[in-house]
Amino acid sequence: MATQLLDRSVDTQLTTGLTIANVGGDTATYNFATMPGNLPKKYGNTVYIWQTPTSSVPRNAKPLNHNPVRVDQPDGSDVFSSLQIGNLPYLIAYAVGDSVSRVCSTAFIPASGKDFSYVSPGVSRVGIGSTSQTFQYQLPQGMLPGEDGDWAGLWEGQDTGVLYDKDVKPKRHLQVKSEKHTDQETFTDVVLERGTEYIIGYFKGGFSSSDPDRRGLACSVSWTQEA
Structure with a gap:
């Protein structure tokens, strides 16, 4: 046949989503919505950020910073600080684990600080x-x-x-x-x-x-x- x-x-x-909630001069607040049943803290979910000119995950470059997810519910939010929004582009990435190899969702912040793009x-x-x-x-x-x-x-x-x-x-x-x-x-x-x-x-x-x-x-x- x-x-x-x-x-x-x-x-x-159903998917793992990452969105930008707000950007300021030196901060970027993001929301995440993961799969039903996920326990992000227990499973080591981590959010990474790079200063990078494209939306491709720079897996061989050291992240600028990372935030371990601190809640054991599928949805939540957090913030990265000490950024230069409006001058430099950034990529934020959600990993369903504690390594970059487990990144599955991204949010790209252009140097303009607006017109974000997402991949889930x-x-x-x-x-x-x-x-x-x-x-x-x-x-x-x-x-x-x-x-x-x-x-x-x-x-x-x-x-x-x-x-x-x-x-x-x-x-x-x-x-x-x-x-x-x-x-x-x-x-x-x-x-x-x-x-x-x-x-x-x-x-x-x-x-x-x-x-x-x-x-x-x-x-x-x-x-x-x-x-």
């Missing part, structure tokens, strides 16, 4: 075969999924809570081996049953063939199988 394109309007997508992670279904499910992922430029140990899993059900629960094993999971910040991957040897709910979770880092790390959940897509 050939791969079929899908009606993605029936899908529910995303995963979406692309096509289905008789025993396969293809999906596309998106990350900020500069991220290297293969090197970072990214992975994705496929579960029955639409409750994002299962994505953090190590006792609920996925039907399939795979290592993302591409080094592109956006690309496609395919779950194979899997049959999706009509009328059944499914969810795909994309994780920044932590791949293991037997027991992958669930703490780096960046985004998800869920749906009810139609055919």
